[in-house]
Amino acid sequence: MKPLLSLLLVASCLHSASAIGEWRVLKDGEGGQIRARFEGVQKDRYLLRREADGKLFEVSPGMLTGEDRTSFDAQAKQLSEELAKLSKMAGSPLFSGTPFEVRKADEIAAVLHLSSESRTKHSASWRAYTGDSYRLFGARPYSVALYAGEDGNASILSAVYSNKGDFKSTMGQGEAHFEGKSEADEASLAKAMAEDEKTVLASITGVLGEPQIQRFGDSRKTRRKVMRWDWNGHSLILSSEEGEYVSLSIVPLELADSGGKTGKVKDGEIRKRLTEDVVRVENGDVYLGQVPMVNQGPKGYCVPATFERALRTAGIEADMYLLAMIGKSGMGGGTSVGFLLDEVRQQVRSKGRRTEDKNVKELRVRDVKGYIDKGIPVMWTMRSLGPYNETANGNTAKRTRVTDWKVWAAEIAAKAAEVVKKESEQEAHHICMIVGYNEATNELAVSDSWGASYERRWVPAPVANWASSGGLFMILP
Known part of the structure; x- marks a missing residue:
């Protein structure tokens, strides 16, 4: 087997930097060179991203030598330490050493106790309407939804905290949805939203630092100001729309870099x-x-x-x-x-x-x-x-x-x-x-x-x- 270039390529179209990786020049085993950086760990292999096309590939640590091995070993150790902090921040082992774009969605769904909502040839989704004891990033999300593409890899995770649909709603589900009503008012919703935003913001900032502010959304009416943090192939997007909802989305870096605009299917x-x-x-x-x-x-x-x-x-x-x-x-x-x-x-x-x-x-x-x-x-x-x-x-x-x-x-x-x-x-x-x-x-x-x-x-x-x-x-x- 040829070192590096003939290693298993993992499907990827992202180009944004990892939170800890720096580009390094590596030999490809045939006298040539490639530029790549460390972006994660998958089982006992390191995940590197190739600069030329943005593709991820796996490499065994034993195939690396000298400064390359020393550098990637150090980054893998740092990643492991960060994961412990991130798990504590989220309140669950939500994150892994594998970038978001190549993580199997059903594994994330199991960690978050989400039930299968839909599965077609083209996509899948999982969702939970949570109880009072459920916590994610320190606050209770009323709804947690996870989406995946045809390959089964996670595409978007969305947690919606206090919002005017779910907050203090006594409506039933299914046909019983016409029974009951919302017992919320604007003042109580605003107070709950402020508390949720404060809690989630403090939780993330304590580990990942201050956020970037950007515009995010796929159309004029859905574009909004959000707070963004990047980590190891993930972007965390915190949004608070007055009188509407507080939400936290975890998306691939490419989607965050595009401002939330998705591509068009021909x-x-x-x-x-x-x-x-x-x-x-x-x-x-x-x-x-x-x-x-x-x-x-x-x-x-x-x-x-x-x-x-x-x-x-x-x-x-x-x-x-x-x-x-x-x-x-x-x-x-x-x-x-x-x-x-x-x-x-x-x-x-x-x-x-x-x-x-x-x-x-x-x-x-x-x-x-x-x-x-x-x-x-x-x-x-x-x-x-x-x-x-x-x-x-x-x-x-x-x-x-x-x-x-x-x-x-x-x-x-x-x-x-x-x-x-x-x-x-x-x-x-x-x-x-x-x-x-x-x-x-x-x-x-x-x-x-x-x-x-x-x-x-x-x-x-x-x-x-x-x-x-x-x-x-x-x-x-």
């Missing part, structure tokens, strides 16, 4: 991906198999959570807390679809996509079929009423045992006729996604932002129409 790639993700079943079911889930938790964030899911399906990064902020949600949630549309249209245009929205008087399979066939989820405004949910839950459970689909179609049509005779009340206003259809059985597949159990529920089109508010919104490739 139009052809996203069209191909969307169509390939359409699932067609022998019984006539057609549905989208790779829509990421976002669990809005115990707050009224169905609008921003649903928009986040649709944007991520279209290859555009999004965060429901940021969307709630620009959507002018009140305490506990309750974001209006209308407030978000202009901002989402702007984000979509900046990434080379288009939007379409319409109102339908009578919701039918044919209204969504063309979009689903192209892999496009349809955001739908409706009322999450009792008879609708009872039908969705019951039919979805029974569907797994159906053998004769003609009999099934007749059975659900008869029951749907009974539901639509009931008075449709103007309450429990909600937005979710239509992600599939079956023309033969006249059913729609609906997905709510309430966790894995609500990823895909099947509802007869007449019952969906009975609960419909008529608004449809699509992000087009």
